[in-house]
Amino acid sequence: xxxxxxxxxxxxxxxxxxxxxxxxxxxxxxxxxxxxxxxxxxxxxxxxxxxxxxxxxxxxxxxxxxxxxxxxxxxxxxxxxxxxxxxxxxxxxxxxxxxxxxxxxxxxxxxxxxxxxxxxxxxxxxxxxxxxxxxxxxxxxxxxxxxxxxxxxxxxxxxx
Amino acid sequence: xxxxxxxxxxxxxxxxxxxxxxxxxxxxxxxxxxxxxxxxxxxxxxxxxxxxxxxxxxxxxxxxxxxxxxxxxxxxxxxxxxxxxxxxxxxxxxxxxxxxxxxxxxxxxxxxxxxxxxxxxxxxxxxxxxxxxxxxxxxxxxxxxxxxxxxxxxxxxxxxxxxxxxxxxxxxxxxxxxxxxxxxxxxxxxxxxxxxxxxxxxxxxxxxxxxxxxxxxxxxxxxxxxxxxxxxxxxxxxxxxxxxxxxxxxxxxxxxxxxxxxxxxxxxxxxxxxxxxxxxxxxxxxxxxxxxxxxxxxxxxxxxxxxxxxxxxxxxxxxxxxxxxxxxxxxxxxxxxxxxxxxxxxxxxxxxxxxxxxxxxxxxxxxxxxxxxxxxxxxxxxxxxxxxxxxxxxxxxxxxxxxxxxxxxxxxxxxxxxxxxxxxxxxxxxxxxxxxxxxxxxxxxxxxxxxxxxxxxxxxxxxxxxxxxxxxxxxxxxxxxxxxxxxxxxxxxxxxxxxxxxxxxxxxxxxxxxxxxxxxxxxxxxxxxxxxxxxxxxxxxxxxxx
Numbered sequence: 153x154x155x156x157x158x159x160x161x162x163x164x165x166x167x168x169x170x171x172x173x174x175x176x177x178x179x180x181x182x183x184x185x186x187x188x189x190x191x192x193x194x195x196x197x198x199x200x201x202x203x204x205x206x207x208x209x210x211x212x213x214x215x216x217x218x219x220x221x222x223x224x225x226x227x228x229x230x231x232x233x234x235x236x237x238x239x240x241x242x243x244x245x246x247x248x249x250x251x252x253x254x255x256x257x258x259x260x261x262x263x264x265x266x267x268x269x270x271x272x273x274x275x276x277x278x279x280x281x282x283x284x285x286x287x288x289x290x291x292x293x294x295x296x297x298x299x300x301x302x303x304x305x306x307x308x309x310x311x312x
Numbered sequence: 313x314x315x316x317x318x319x320x321x322x323x324x325x326x327x328x329x330x331x332x333x334x335x336x337x338x339x340x341x342x343x344x345x346x347x348x349x350x351x352x353x354x355x356x357x358x359x360x361x362x363x364x365x366x367x368x369x370x371x372x373x374x375x376x377x378x379x380x381x382x383x384x385x386x387x388x389x390x391x392x393x394x395x396x397x398x399x400x401x402x403x404x405x406x407x408x409x410x411x412x413x414x415x416x417x418x419x420x421x422x423x424x425x426x427x428x429x430x431x432x433x434x435x436x437x438x439x440x441x442x443x444x445x446x447x448x449x450x451x452x453x454x455x456x457x458x459x460x461x462x463x464x465x466x467x468x469x470x471x472x473x474x475x476x477x478x479x480x481x482x483x484x485x486x487x488x489x490x491x492x493x494x495x496x497x498x499x500x501x502x503x504x505x506x507x508x509x510x511x512x513x514x515x516x517x518x519x520x521x522x523x524x525x526x527x528x529x530x531x532x533x534x535x536x537x538x539x540x541x542x543x544x545x546x547x548x549x550x551x552x553x554x555x556x557x558x559x560x561x562x563x564x565x566x567x568x569x570x571x572x573x574x575x576x577x578x579x580x581x582x583x584x585x586x587x588x589x590x591x592x593x594x595x596x597x598x599x600x601x602x603x604x605x606x607x608x609x610x611x612x613x614x615x616x617x618x619x620x621x622x623x624x625x626x627x628x629x630x631x632x633x634x635x636x637x638x639x640x641x642x643x644x645x646x647x648x649x650x651x652x653x654x655x656x657x658x659x660x661x662x663x664x665x666x667x668x669x670x671x672x673x674x675x676x677x678x679x680x681x682x683x684x685x686x687x688x689x690x691x692x693x694x695x696x697x698x699x700x701x702x703x704x705x706x707x708x709x710x711x712x713x714x715x716x717x718x719x720x721x722x723x724x725x726x727x728x729x730x731x732x733x734x735x736x737x738x739x740x741x742x743x744x745x746x747x748x749x750x751x752x753x754x755x756x757x758x759x760x761x762x763x764x765x766x767x768x769x770x771x772x773x774x775x776x777x778x779x780x781x782x783x784x785x786x787x788x789x790x791x792x793x794x795x796x797x798x799x800x801x802x803x804x805x806x807x808x809x810x811x812x813x814x815x816x817x818x819x820x821x822x823x824x825x826x827x828x829x830x831x832x833x834x835x836x837x838x839x840x841x842x843x844x845x846x847x848x849x850x851x852x853x854x855x856x857x858x
Contacts, residue, residue: 222621224435259428265631269406269649272371276391277378283390283497286397293386294494297437299487 200246209241356553356590358583359560360519361511364526365504365568366536367481367544368411374480374503375402375445382542386496394501396440401629406651408503409452411535412478413635413656415505416453418533418663419473419526423653426634427452429478429627434620437495438483446479446506448624452633453477459665460525462518465679471522472510479504505535511550511560516579520572523547528664528687546570551582553590561586562596566603566610577608585610667691675706684714690729693717693736700740704747712743716760724764733764742770749783749840750774781840785847791839792847795830796855812853824848 211219216234220226227233280293289296373380378391393400416423428450431443456473483500485493507526513519527545530536538545547569552561564582569575586596601610638654641647662670664686671682671691675698685691690713697709717732717739726732734742742763746756751774762773774780782788799806806826809819827848831839 218621222433222623259626260628260631262631267404267631267633269409269651270377270403272405272407273377274372274379275377276372277376277389277394280385280387280390283387283392283395291492291494293388294486294496295387295437297485297493297495299491299493 200249204249205242205245206248208245209238211238211241355555356583356587357555357557358514358551358553358579358586359511360513360515360579361550361563362509362513362519362523363548363550364507364509364523365481365546365548366415366507366530366538368408368503368505368535369537369544370405370407370411370503372405373501374405374408374478376400376501377403377405378501380502381498382539384498387498389498390500394440394497396442402445402627404630404633405503406649408478409633409635410651410656411503412452412476412505413651413653414533414660415507415530415535416456416476417653417657417660418529419453419456419458419476419507421453421456421473421476423453423635424450425636425640426450426632428632429630430624431627433623433625436482436485437493438485438497438500440483440497440500444480444482445627445630447477451475451477452635458522458526458529460522461665461679461683462521465668465683469518469522471512474508474510476508477506479506511552511563516576516583519549519579520576523572523575525664532661532664540571543568543570547575549575549579549582551579551586552596553583553586562598564596564598564610565600567600569603574603574605574608578603578610581608582610671695677706677710681707681710685710688718688729690717693729693732696736697740697743700737701744701747704740704743708747709739709743712739716757720760720764733767734760738763738770745770745774749843750780752781752840752842755779755781780838781843782835782838783840783843785843788839788843788847789851791831791835792827792844792851795827795834796848796851799826799830807852810852815849815853823852827852 211234213230213234216230216237219237220233227236284290284293284295287295367380368374370380372378373391373394376391376393378394379389381389391400393402413423427447429445430448432446432448433443435442453476454474456476457470458473459468459470461468481499481502481504483495483497485495487493509522513522527538530545531538536544548565548567549569550563550565552563554561564586566578566582569578582601589596600613602613603610635651635653636644636647637652641650641652644650667686668679668682671677671685671694672679675694677685685694694709694713697713698704698706717729717734720726720734721729721732724733742756742759745751745759746753751759755774759770759773759779762768762777763770766773768776782791796807803826807823810823811817811820814820824845828839828841828844831844832841
């Protein structure tokens, strides 16, 4: 399997050796010959042409409203919001050019860590006053919120 | 409530152009009379998938160390993390992980050595973070199964358990007259095990049978307290109907049903509703419905819920959850800080199915009898009684436990058989006295009551009160012979009615009764009437033939 180290690629062509030919594994990527880092010393810009990307995602106004509902945000101008969203998606499209075949998804950078398990002892809570301190509206030690999703009553099923 | 109103209905299948209309017998019934109602329509195959949310009975919550308690002043058991105050992080509770592993093992699942947590995003006032921490892609246990008995144990069915995941419970919201909602976060963050089944259950009856077995297992392994009134065991049902077994129709979800009777009602109602819609030519809408406890109907929610997109994403604040086994735990410096699956497997108690099997096999109890004892955690008491007195008839012991021991526990408000005032050994002694005819049924009951009050051993009680009956064959025979002789002298007519060929006739019974009465008088009521009756009958038969 070939790897991406630009220096070693050059070397490989010259000496036709297998010095730098290693399996692409997620944590052991080390070119012994020059001891170069994974991180290049100068910024490496790769230009991605518009043609290399898939076609631009165009959203319908319905979809924009749907996203508004999910995210609980709302712009005044729906069309402006549509443009913003489409540009944002376009910007993220460059991720699609990266080849991720045979690469395990990185779930968390903490993947070598292990979740710490705490003992089952009560040490927190006990003060309603503290918890309610920041609330805008409180009624008898309850948070007050707008009415939520409530079931329809008799009128609906009487017609059944 | 009478269920039957038969109607002949002429109906066309939707889309069945050119087909002959078929007449279907439709049985209409009132939902609340479940016992006699049966869905009688073979063309539609209902499919039910269940998601059970069982609250883990840990001391503290899943990701915070606030107290896990049902009744408490509002918002008094809330940590900063539960209230989503910025700057707080989740720290998982070891006991919750242990109980999830235990449950997974009891349900024959494969415990995943590494599992991950995800965020499930949706906005609701009782969930301050705006997301719930759950395990969507990589849960802690997968691919299990459960065998459950139906029809009084004669049929055993199997359901696949897709997965068991750890997740947070939300807070509680109280709706005030449509004006505002009051939020109490005491329950927010409490650990839940979500047990997901494959859509394999095909009726409300099966669903309830499965849930009862699952409930019994969770109680037995001690991972959930199962207080239905406190919402510790909630069920979401996904119900659909199809015409073929291989297909699945549009599913309708009904959430947060608590109580077995309600679950039965909901599923039956929903199946019936969907069948009615489809047969009237309509299409079942994919939605989430709520459940009206009083009427037993499922109803649509007021805000037609937008198609929810939960935007699952890995929980960035939680590294992978590792559980270990005997081989991998040795390499750790501190083995007690982690969960060892093999250790948990060794610590699993006997499950209800095994206990019932043992009772049925060893003592020839019926399924119903075995289930009765197992459900009340009384199997050990029963077994101990049988072990103290091998000769006893198991059904007699069972009947005694069912009638007298349970009555005692109810009267004295005892919650478990261990608190019973009469130990298994004492009960065995008592029933042995009864079995050997040393006391009769009436005295036995009296002795039992006295044992409860005085806490004395039954043998001692019987002796002190001089309740022992005369029952040895020799003495009884002599007494009966004397009585018969006396009667023949004083009142010959009394015995004349006895007919050896018809011992059960009124006249025969009367004759025997006269003898017994005299013997009782002579022995100051100490005679064991049962034994005396047998002896008397034999003597009278003999007299007739001689």
